[in-house]
Amino acid sequence: MISYRYVISNKNGLHAVNAMSISRAASEYKSTFTLSGEHGKADCKNVLALMSLGARQGEPLVLEVEGPDEGQAAGFLNGLLRTIL
Secondary structure, eight states, X not given: OEEEXXXXXXXXXXXXXXXXXXXXXXXXXXXXXXEXXXXXXXXXXXXXXXXXXXXXXXXXXXXEEESTTXXXXXXXXXXXXXXXX
8 A cells, every 4th residue: 555645735625626637537547545634535536525525725635545556556646636736
């Protein structure tokens, strides 16, 4: 399992457009992706689950990636999250 920690810098937090981008990217891989925040955990392949986190600017998040292609998947999603959040 690979994990990364983030602090949301986007003033709008984790909003619908970002959640959709994360979900689409995660769906390209076989690995499982979990994003954890102050309000629970969400499967990154599920847009509604990501939105339910209600993650706001300044909130810490942890991404956990586990599966057969976790190295490649974690690297890609890590870069995406750093760019959009």
